[in-house]
Amino acid sequence: MRFKLTFPKELADKPVFSEAILRFRKLFNIIEADVDAEKGIIVASVDLSESELRDFVGFFEERGVKVELLMKLLEVDLEKCISCGACVSLCPVDAISIAGDWSVVFDEERCVACGLCVNACPMRALKLSIH
Numbered sequence: 327m328r329f330k331l332t333f334p335k336e337l338a339d340k341p342v343f344s345e346a347i348l349r350f351r352k353l354f355n356i357i358e359a360d361v362d363a364e365k366g367i368i369v370a371s372v373d374l375s376e377s378e379l380r381d382f383v384g385f386f387e388e389r390g391v392k393v394e395l396l397m398k399l400l401e402v403d404l405e406k407c408i409s410c411g412a413c414v415s416l417c418p419v420d421a422i423s424i425a426g427d428w429s430v431v432f433d434e435e436r437c438v439a440c441g442l443c444v445n446a447c448p449m450r451a452l453k454l455s456i457h
Contacts, residue, residue: 327374328357328399332392333366342389343368350374350382357399357439369396369439398455399439402432406451413443413452 333342338361347354350372358369374382386393400421409430414422421436422443444452 327379328369328371328396330394330396331366331368331386334390335364337390338363338366342386342391346382346385349385350378396455398434399437400432400434400443401453401455403451406449408449410448412446412448416442416446418442
């Protein structure tokens with residue numbers, strides 16, 4: 327499950343994310359983090375069962391952290407995409423490939439939201455949904 331956590335100013339310097347790691351004993355993959363004295367935003371993923379997910383969301387919400395579950399990190403406008411392939415070679419995790427019919431294929435599970443493909447697309451058909 328991928329999620330975005332938004333910490334209010336008063337929690338930005340507290341180890342809430344570390345507490346979650348210790349409590350849930352799961353491996354978290356931090357995709358993006360922007361934390362300073364004014365705010366904290368973390369986009370990450372973790373494998374959780376449905377009951378663990380409820381506990382996880384409750385854990386953060388009880389502490390005043392906003393939780394957004396992210397179903398998609400990358401939005402693709404297929405009307406704009408011309409399958410030029412400019413994005414394919416830039417993807418560091420091979421989440422974008424060319425299919426047998428020469429169309430561009432996006433593997434959402436592999437995407438780490440680095441944004442390289444977004445900047446490379448000449449048609450502006452790609453957008454990160456975490457911002």
